[in-house]
Amino acid sequence: MRQLLNTLYVNTPNAYLASEGNNVKIIIDQDCVGQLPLQNFESIVTFGYAGASSGLMQKCLNQGIALSFMQPNGQIKGRVSGKPTGNVYLRRTQFRVADDDQAKLKLARNFILGKVFNQRWVIERFIRDHGMQVDQAKLKAVSVTLKDGLDKIQRAVDMESLRGIEGNLATEYFSVINDLIINQIEAFSFHDRIRRPPLDRVNALMSFAYSLLANECGGALIVNGLDPYVGFMHVDRPGREGLALDLMEELRAVIADRFVLRMINLKILRSSDFKQAPDGAVLLTDEARKKFLTKWHENEQKTLQHPYLNEKIEWGLVPFAQSQLLARCLRGDLDEYPPFLWK
Incomplete structure (x- = not known):
């Protein structure tokens, strides 16, 4: 059975997600309020409307980290995932x-x-x-x-x-x-x-x-x-x-x-x-x-x-x-x- 890694939930509506090195950066009003290693997560779920950078999306794709965008009520708007796995x-x-x-x-x-x-x-x-x-x-x-x-x-x-x-x-x-x-x-x-x-x-x-x-x-x-x-x-x-x-x-x-x-x-x-x-x-x-x-x-x-x-x-x-x-x-x-x- 695979190991359960963490999910990063980004709850702040105006949070923008970006990457630096192999970290995910959480940016609010142009200020970085948090920076966490991507390797700690198997998925990222954001409820923000500001979005995420293409660089972060690329790193998530390469590392098999699902990046999901959800509305405040929990309804999913979309998911970024890598190449289909399996046969x-x-x-x-x-x-x-x-x-x-x-x-x-x-x-x-x-x-x-x-x-x-x-x-x-x-x-x-x-x-x-x-x-x-x-x-x-x-x-x-x-x-x-x-x-x-x-x-x-x-x-x-x-x-x-x-x-x-x-x-x-x-x-x-x-x-x-x-x-x-x-x-x-x-x-x-x-x-x-x-x-x-x-x-x-x-x-x-x-x-x-x-x-x-x-x-x-x-x-x-x-x-x-x-x-x-x-x-x-x-x-x-x-x-x-x-x-x-x-x-x-x-x-x-x-x-x-x-x-x-x-x-x-x-x-x-x-x-x-x-x-x-x-x-x-x-x-x-x-x-x-x-x-x-x-x-x-x-x-x-x-x-x-x-x-x-x-x-x-x-x-x-x-x-x-x-x-x-x-x-x-x-x-x-x-x-x-x-x-x-x-x-």
Whole structure:
């Protein structure tokens, strides 16, 4: 398993990135406010609008460092990455599978199996850890529904029925998210998943976390020689990384949702950490986004025992590990793609 290196998050909106020697320089109002060795990072994510120099981009390309540009709400604007890695025959296989209804259904079922399995265990863990503070009967009922849904997913005969099952189970799961908020309940109430734009604080945090996770999944797929734009569950759409969205399905609850709930319940973020845009969208303030990214990075450094590989790895390597397993499956080294199943 590869080593987990750091990600440099540049949060200041007017920061311009440049290079000097083998360092990345952070420049604000023509003053250098920071200079860090490029060799310490495997990716750079900037939320600034000032951009980056061509010299820095060239060095990132040469050293395999992904340079991603994101909007303040976490939506990715673009990514600079080097030459495609891996074998072209792997990508040709990926494209053939994407055009084969039964082959892609087999993979899509496993993505959604992992998603629903992990959603259920987020709820079960919460019952175990906070049983005196939650409506156990309500949470148990949804947990049972999700467990029963696993059989339905395995029996799905086409993509349309699979998407219908997944949609119904997602509604069940999100119906109890508000019950998992046990602190700051009035400031962080959640009723429905609202994406574009997020209109409340919980949705704003979820959207931001999902965007970070999608960017990491896209980068992990590229490193493993796959095309992040050609998915199996998500239909092709210009500019959308369908396979990255496929891969992150099984990781949403266990990586992003748990993180968001922890930020709320531990009172790391408060109502004062948000602002409202003219279109009604709720966004993190610049300072709050810095806190979010700091804790996100800390969370990625924590370790777990990977359920399939049976190796101890950092959470930040889970997208890479799953991308690697997907590539092995497409090459025929594995009979089936093993989803990430967390307990």
